[in-house]
């Protein structure tokens with residue numbers, strides 16, 4: 001066992017302990033190894049970080065956008081250079097298997113490549129004027145100082161979705177990562193530091209939601225909040241930050257369905273379902289947690305799914321044989337287990353898994369057996385609520401209409417997929433699925449960074465991350481009128 005890291009906050013360009021010196025602990029969820037001692041920051045640390053971001057704002061706002069983009073581009077190169085090492089660290093800190101951890105780092109690298117280019121785009125537009133000798137255009141301004149609050153399940157990708165576009169747009173930030181994955185957050189900040197980001201532009205404060213998070217969302221000098229996490233906390237962010245008239249972007253999870261029609265390529269469907277339901281131990285906002293299958297192919301599909309679920313190997317994600325790592329911590333495992341209990345009580349048929357996995361070689365780990373339920377009906381809680389673990393429910397449908405109604409019959413609307421070879425069915429599904437992301441003949445995960453990411457209904461509050469949509473969230477529009485007539489011209493009157 002190596003010595004635990006000693007993590008610090010990064011405020012105004014210097015690494016420092018929490019003012020009160022409080023520390024908390026960061027563990028490897030597969031082995032129980034203590035990975036790091038981390039600051040347990042409070043309001044004072046948060047206020048210092050906000051003050052540093054406020055002080056840095058004018059300098060950064062006035063730095064030409066292409067230069068801001070170059071800093072992000074260089075940070076992406078640092079991540080690329082360190083990809084293997086960061087992937088391994090992520091597996092140790094968060095638990096997902098190494099291949100997926102490397103994908104998570106790659107998503108950050110991709111985001112840097114895309115957003116650095118926005119430094120030379122960030123397009124506004126010119127338009128006409130109703131008056132002669134008058135010019136009109138719309139340009140983008142940064143918003144100011146913002147808070148970025150991120151979850152543990154994509155410890156590199158999700159922070160980069162928020163931080164890279166926000167920085168290229170000219171904002172300064174306070175970054176509060178999940179306390180389960182602060183090491184990856186630190187490494188991202190270090191990459192930006194190495195890339196030449198001026199002090200104060202991005203400040204890292206590690207601490208609890210109840211102290212750091214609460215202060216950020218109510219701080220009078222924070223102008224926007226970008227949050228990814230649970231629906232419960234999302235509502236709290238919306239009400240507190242909303243009261244302060246801050247701009248708010250929320251991404252709050254899903255209850256994503258794969259529809260399998262009777263004409264589907266079933267082997268392909270099984271591949272897509274297994275990957276999107278059990279990858280990252282089901283701990284993705286985009287994870288497939290419902291399979292809605294036409295009754296004509298139900299038995300065949302379930303038989304093949306079951307064989308594949310039973311073959312999944314659990315263990316430490318650094319072991320290349322392992323397909324499913326641990327879940328993030330003990331309370332998460334407990335929560336998953338209580339959902340399984342609810343499912344059994346509700347009358348769903350448990351086909352595989354359904355219990356905590358005790359691995360003899362890894363007694364300190366938090367593992368849960370990949371779980372498959374059949375004969376689930378739409379009104380059961382396991383068919384409606386986000387479980388965020390390796391638990392999949394199979395629901396039968398009678399044709400496409402019924403499948404679409406069932407897919408849409410939940411409060412969330414992040415991702416959905418359909419397996420079918422029939423172009424007419426596919427296009428109807430694309431039109432009628434009430435989700436922000438739709439896949440055809442693929443599972444529900446695998447969003448690429450240059451398309452909008454986010455969902456309808458209870459998944460969020462209407463904003464999208466990634467792609468050009470991210471620039472829309474992190475900028476203000478400014479309408480500019482230039483009158484070169486040399487006289488007073490009154491719009492709507494002197495036309």
Ligand code: UN1
Pocket residue numbers: 107153154157283284285286287444445446447448
């Ligand atoms: C998330 O689950 O919170 O599409 C993000 C995917 C990944 C991102 C998921 N690219 O599954």
